Amino acid sequence: MYNTTNCLSPELSSPYDCLSVLVNTVYTTTIYAHNYCGSSVSIADINVQAIPGVTTSGLTLLEATNKSLYSRTITYKPNSNQVGVQLLCSTAINRLLGQIFF
DSSP: OOOOSSSOOOEEEOSOSSOOOOTTOOEEEEEEEEOOSOTTEEEEEEEEEOOTTOEEOOOEEEETTTTOEEEEEEEEOOOGGGOSOOOOEEEEEEEETTEEEO
């Protein structure tokens, strides 16, 4: 899908691209979505696709004046069956006048 408005798609930021997490150790991080479209557009969701055991918080609006910054916290405690490479992907979804676009 393509964004048909004149604003940029939301941008995600996270402190890590790749990291190691020890078995039976709780790992928590926050993903941020930056909205560059002004207050008429909001972030509808930060969608997270992950392996079993990953939990996410609700979407939080951090900057209310022009709806420019949102966050979602991710928590993961891997077990011994999950040793090896595991992937977590996320994307932010904008909402403009009731329409959702990526």
